[in-house]
Amino acid sequence: MRVQGSAGGAFGDIPADYDEHAVTVSPRKHEAAGVRAVLVSLQRGLQQMGALRTAAALARLNQRHGFDCPGCAWPEEHGGRKLAEFCENGAKAVAEEATKRTVTAEFFARHSVSELSGMPEYWLSQQGRLAHPMVLRPGSAHYRPISWDDAYQLIAEQLGGLDSPDEAVFYTSGRTSNEAAFCYQLLVRSFGTNNLPDCSNMCHESSGSALTESIGIGKGSVTVDDVAHADLILIAGQNPGTNHPRMLSILEKAKANGAKIIAVNPLPEAGLIRFKDPQRVKGVVGHGVPIADEFVQIRLGGDMALFAGLGRILLDAEDRAPGTVVDQAFVDAHCAGFDEYRRATLQVDFDTVLEATGVERAQLERVAAMLMASQRTVVCWAMGLTQHTHAVATIGEVTNLLLLRGMIGKPGAGVCPVRGHSNVQGDRTMGIWEQMPEEFLVALDRRFGIVSPRRHGYDTVAAIRAMRDGQAKFFMGMGGNFASATPDTGVTEAALRNCALTVQVSTKLNRSHLVHGHTALILPTLGRTDRDIRGGRKQLVSVEDSMSMVHLSRGSLQPPSDQVRSEVEIICRLARTLLGPQHPVPWERFAADYDSIRDAIAAVVPGCDDYNRKVRQPDGFQLPHPPRDAREFHTSTGKANFAVNPLQWVPVPPGRLVLQTLRSHDQYNTTIYGLDDRYRGVKGGRRVVFVNPADIASLGLRAGDRVDLVSEWTDADSRLQERRAKDFLVVEYSTPAGNAAAYYPETNPLVPLDHTADKSNTPVSKAVIVRLEPAS
Missing domain, CATH: 3.40.228.10 (Dimethylsulfoxide Reductase, domain 2)
Structure with a gap:
């Protein structure tokens, strides 16, 4: 399969087309990291940032007076930090964000949405940082520049014209800082809805549900x-x-x-x-x-x-x-x-x-x-x-x-x-959840003089259904790549296209900018590595890691253009435009001074009292965790609850395999850093399926065959549904008999929207029943 596009030639070392049939497979590795990881880290940094910017960025990555890695949520150790307090994939994440490449208004003038839609996710990301707010209007083939004031007005008019605030969906990615997340949920609840789906709905929602039932808090201990x-x-x-x-x-x-x-x-x-x-x-x-x-x-x-x-x-x-x-x-x-x-x-x-x-x-x-x-x-x-x-x-x-x-x-x-995205846990702490507890909402209302809605909103799966069915007409994504991160790609893309307006607050070009509503906005935002200067003062943000430690993050690099805005500023200026000058929240003060946001957080969020002082301690501070700290369990019984459930597992139907979707070593969530998976021995492509040798033989296949993956799922009405992902290379691999694996987002089309985990409603991406057919 040749992945093609007509967007013209190559960008640096990124070809506009590449041949998936040229993928090569070698034996898997038996060790991680080593010198090779260092070399890859430096190579990616030099390619994207150049020598000086690479040195400046990596020297401050995960340091006390530097910026938090935009990759995973693994915490730093207390006390002294290593000189190189980062890993290979953290260095790749920084190189992607701090790249010197930019996507300007001229880029969009050269390339139509139709052309860009034919490009692979990898190519899109490699074009660089978004540099100007852009709008795609009905009937237009190209995104065109728009002023920030006009963009805010367009959003406000669309939201103001809805029949109900519940017709709007406000999504959040785990990259969003605590300050931005707090302001975002405050904007959304001031507007009148709890429709706050986030990326956690697709990953650790099950952990939160289970741990809350068992020990009274949905976080690690x-x-x-x-x-x-x-x-x-x-x-x-x-x-x-x-x-x-x-x-x-x-x-x-x-x-x-x-x-x-x-x-x-x-x-x-x-x-x-x-x-x-x-x-x-x-x-x-x-x-x-x-x-x-x-x-x-x-x-x-x-x-x-x-x-x-x-x-x-x-x-x-x-x-x-x-x-x-x-x-x-x-x-x-x-x-x-x-x-x-x-x-x-x-x-x-x-x-x-x-x-x-x-x-x-x-x-x-x-x-x-x-x-x-x-x-x-x-x-x-x-x-x-x-x-x-x-x-x-x-x-x-x-x-x-x-x-x-x-x-x-x-x-x-x-x-x-172990959480995935770097601040996904912090976003939840700050109120990014469609069903925040009454205690939080009461504190929010008391602090700001608003009346938060009490009816639970949409999670990610429910939001897609609502957009699909015409019950939601507006989508705003605060970071992330919703179209590629979600299950059932065909259904999700149709749902987004059903919206009157889609708004993406982003650092890089991605698929969600090309799968759009009738009107679409791209709003370029600062990343973790970027300096954020407001009123002549450098602003700081904070994040929470996977073990409830909250600490500051200080960007230091020159932003890609003077048209890029911080998430906090975007949210606060939109809020004032939408909610009017009489709204009681001090949006202008929040936008000008993030300390004022942290003072508000201290008054609302449990465990965040004296936030500005504590977060400035060398290692920040740890949020309370009653089971860990005092063996106190805030459950329905007042104790830790043993769970009792019927035993469940995943039988393998005859002639079928159970497929899990997973990352390659050259990606982070939907961001594709390259076309190799060094540890698993794959080079030059991503459309591979890892299959047990005995299964390859029993299915009448050979390693190196090209196959389509066809998922099978029986819905609630006992109807068999099939979905197809085309042209995958069969790779012989050590995986249990009856099991297979392949990369997402290429396999997301196989995951049914309505096949979700009990209680948490998380898409079932690790147990997709598939059959393998000769490539069509």
């Missing part, structure tokens, strides 16, 4: 220091080598302290096998550090059965030797529902567990023995657990095991959902 001093770390459904590479340094430290590590994953990822720290001699000239002491190659969707089976082994051991396994004092004092959990778990059938997981009984027993021997256990997880129909129940079983052993509110132990 550990610190970096806890991970470093754990006896046992269990990593399930997470690929730290690509998605959170700085986590490997903490795992290395934990290993040096004597920790054992269990990795549970369908694919043997390089970062789960061995880590070569390029800042240590043995990571440069040696073999590095082995990571997993036990690798459990689990079938997709089998995690709930695994953790239930482990619970059964632990309870059986407790029955044989009472008082040796269960932390009965903790359970009696702090937990509810243990008797029900015990009865249900003792009924778990091991034959079913082995069938669901693909794991041998002996390995199950070894893992259980490691759990029983550990006095300090941390369980980490990511999308491999959260994007299944039974995701919330699965995470409930994870928490059950830790409660059983008294591993909540204990140093070196706890739950660790």
Whole structure:
């Protein structure tokens, strides 16, 4: 398949077309990072930023007086920082954002929307930073420049003409700062709706749902220091080598302290096998550090059965030797529902567990023995657990095991959902949620003299349905790439095109600018790396990492043009235009001085009192977490709740495979850095599908064949639905029999919009039933 476009030639080293048939495959890697990671980091920086800008950016990345990485949400260690406090993919993220390439008004004059729509996502991103606000009007083939005042007026007129505020959707990406997120939700609630879907709806919503039920708060209970001093770390459904590479340094430290590590994953990822720290001699000239002491190659969707089976082994051991396994004092004092959990778990059938997981009984027993021997256990997880129909129940079983052993509110132990985007957790803390609790809304109303709506709004899936059905007519995206990040691409794109106006606040060109409403706006915004000067004063923003640490971020680089505005300024100026001069919120003061926003946050957001002072401490401050801090559980029972759910897994129909969608090593969410996946041995293309050798043979295929992926899903009305993604290269790979893997967003068209996780409504992107057909 040749990916083509007519946008003309190449931009630097980025061709306007490339041949997916030219992809090459080599053996997968067995270690992550090393010197190669350093070289790639420098190469990408020099290509995008040049030598001086690269040196200036990387020297301040994740430093106390620098800017927070726009990549993942893994936290920094307390105390001194390394000279190079970043990873390969963090350096790539900075290079992408701080590039010297720009997308100007002249670019849009040369290239029509139709032309740009034919270009791959990778090519679009590589054109550079957006430099001027642009508008696409009905009937026009090109985006054209628009003034900021006219853009705000256009949005205000569209919103003012809606029959109800609930016809508007306001999406947020996890890149948005705390200050911008707080102002954004304040604008939206002042306007009169709770339609605040965000990227968390598609990733860790299941974690939040499960943990809130179990321990009363939807956040992890550990610190970096806890991970470093754990006896046992269990990593399930997470690929730290690509998605959170700085986590490997903490795992290395934990290993040096004597920790054992269990990795549970369908694919043997390089970062789960061995880590070569390029800042240590043995990571440069040696073999590095082995990571997993036990690798459990689990079938997709089998995690709930695994953790239930482990619970059964632990309870059986407790029955044989009472008082040796269960932390009965903790359970009696702090937990509810243990008797029900015990009865249900003792009924778990091991034959079913082995069938669901693909794991041998002996390995199950070894893992259980490691759990029983550990006095300090941390369980980490990511999308491999959260994007299944039974995701919330699965995470409930994870928490059950830790409660059983008294591993909540204990140093070196706890739950660790590893967040993806750098401030996705902070955005939720600041009020980006369609169902914020009454306590938050009361505080917001009291502070500003507004009346926030109480009816819950749309999450991401509900927002797509509403736009599809004509119930929502306006879409605004505060960052992100909604069209490419969401499931069921055909349905999502049609939904966006059904809107009267779509507004994208963005740093880079992406697919969502080309999948637009009748009228469309592109509003260019500052990134983390950019200086933000207001009234002659440098403004600072703050973010929250995956472990509830809040700290400042200070951009230092020259923005791409004088027409680029901060997210805070865009929100505040739009708010004043929309809501009028008499609206009680001091929007002008917020836009001019971000300290004033933080003062407001201190008055509204729990745990953020004295925000301006605390966030200026060298490492910032940690938000309260009652289960971690005091073994207090703000649940319906006032205690930590054991979860009891029927055992669920994903059977493989005959002649079919269960597909998971995942990232390559050369991408971050929907941002494509390049066409290689170094750790998995793929070079020069992305349309590949990883398949077990036995499955390739049984399906009558050969490695190197080109196939279409056809997903099958039976809807609520018992109708079989099929979706097709064309022309993928079959790659022989170590994945459990019956399972396959391929990259998103290329495979997002296969994920049905209505196939979502129970309770959390997260799209099921890790269990898509597919058949493989010869490429059409």
